[in-house]
Amino acid sequence: MASNNLTSEKLKEILGVSIKLAREAGKLILEGSDAILRSAAEAVEEKKNSVDLVTQYDKGVEELVKKELGQAYPGFSFIGEEETAALGKLPELTDGPTFCVDPIDGTTNFVHGFPFACISIGLIYQKRSVVGVIFNPFLDWLYYGAEAQGSYLVKSGGAPLKLPLTPARPLPSLSQALIGIEWGSDRGLAPMKARGNTFQRLAGDGQHIEGGKMAHSLRSTGSAALNFATVASGQLDIYWEIGCNAWDVCAGTIIAQEAGGIVNTSDLSIHGGEVTGDASDKVLIGRKYIVMRAIADSGSEKGADIQKRLVKELCETVEDFTPV
Numbered sequence: 001m002a003s004n005n006l007t008s009e010k011l012k013e014i015l016g017v018s019i020k021l022a023r024e025a026g027k028l029i030l031e032g033s034d035a036i037l038r039s040a041a042e043a044v045e046e047k048k049n050s051v052d053l054v055t056q057y058d059k060g061v062e063e064l065v066k067k068e069l070g071q072a073y074p075g076f077s078f079i080g081e082e083e084t085a086a087l088g089k090l091p092e093l094t095d096g097p098t099f100c101v102d103p104i105d106g107t108t109n110f111v112h113g114f115p116f117a118c119i120s121i122g123l124i125y126q127k128r129s130v131v132g133v134i135f136n137p138f139l140d141w142l143y144y145g146a147e148a149q150g151s152y153l154v155k156s157g158g159a160p161l162k163l164p165l166t167p168a169r170p171l172p173s174l175s176q177a178l179i180g181i182e183w184g185s186d187r188g189l190a191p192m193k194a195r196g197n198t199f200q201r202l203a204g205d206g207q208h209i210e211g212g213k214m215a216h217s218l219r220s221t222g223s224a225a226l227n228f229a230t231v232a233s234g235q236l237d238i239y240w241e242i243g244c245n246a247w248d249v250c251a252g253t254i255i256a257q258e259a260g261g262i263v264n265t266s267d268l269s270i271h272g273g274e275v276t277g278d279a280s281d282k283v284l285i286g287r288k289y290i291v292m293r294a295i296a297d298s299g300s301e302k303g304a305d306i307q308k309r310l311v312k313e314l315c316e317t318v319e320d321f322t323p324v
């Protein structure tokens with residue numbers, strides 16, 4: 001198992017520290033949102049282009065989280081979105097424990113006051129996600145999970161609700177799915193054509209759109225981490241995105257897996273054409289993600305087999321592209 005040297009007690013301790021820190025960061029995020037919405041636009045900076053936004057609050061929250069986690073766990077490595085942006089490349093993932101943090105996931109929502117932004121704190125150990133905390137301070141919804149310890153949602157300080165929120169339901173085909181998608185920050189011709197063709201195939205009918213799946217619908221919340229958490233809850237069936245990063249999906253990966261979900265790359269060449277459900281480092285840093293909720297057995301087909309069959313069908317439906 002990924003964390004055989006990090007005992008379950010240690011994972012529980014790390015989870016508790018991360019939850020407390022996420023709630024502390026949440027206060028800063030709310031203060032920052034209010035300040036930004038009341039101030040001029042200079043508080044918002046651009047990274048690679050005009051839709052890849054960053055604010056002093058992204059940086060401030062990341063500095064706070066890195067400092068607190070560094071004091072609590074000095075031997076652990078740290079990967080943060082904003083530090084990586086400054087470095088210009090993702091640090092090498094080792095087998096050692098590595099916190100992987102997005103201080104504000106859904107920065108565009110944060111800048112606009114759209115209440116779907118969160119802090120995402122994940123821990124990677126032996127190249128697998130083993131602890132995850134996702135906190136949306138706007139709704140006061142806290143998602144968390146740890147390897148072999150289940151995953152939960154706490155709404156506004158209520159009792160922890162085990163994920164998925166209801167027993168796994170059937171999913172006969174992609175046509176019955178509510179699918180999370182994102183427009184991302186790569187807005188050039190190739191990514192926009194690939195996304196547009198994919199969205200058209202997922203939503204279009206097979207009579208007029210070649211390969212159309214006519215899914216129930218597509219949803220774009222603006223936060224990869226919250227998309228993972230919503231899939232783990234059973235409230236989205238699937239989420240696909242090419243272009244987000246390890247810090248966006250690390251916490252959500254273990255939260256979804258502990259809720260019976262499957263996390264896989266949408267680039268089947270990574271695992272020899274097969275859907276393995278092994279969210280290895282190649283998947284975590286691969287920037288091509290699919291996460292699917294727990295699915296009930298149906299007839300003679302096990303839920304896990306249905307997941308793999310539908311993930312493979314989705315991989316064959318989406319149009320691949322290389323993220324910038």
Ligand code: LIP
Nearest residue numbers: 105106107182184185223224244
């Ligand atoms: C965002 C992701 C989202 C993606 C956006 C952006 P950020 O992360 O959560 O899935 O579509 O382009 O990367 O930048 O708000 O932390």
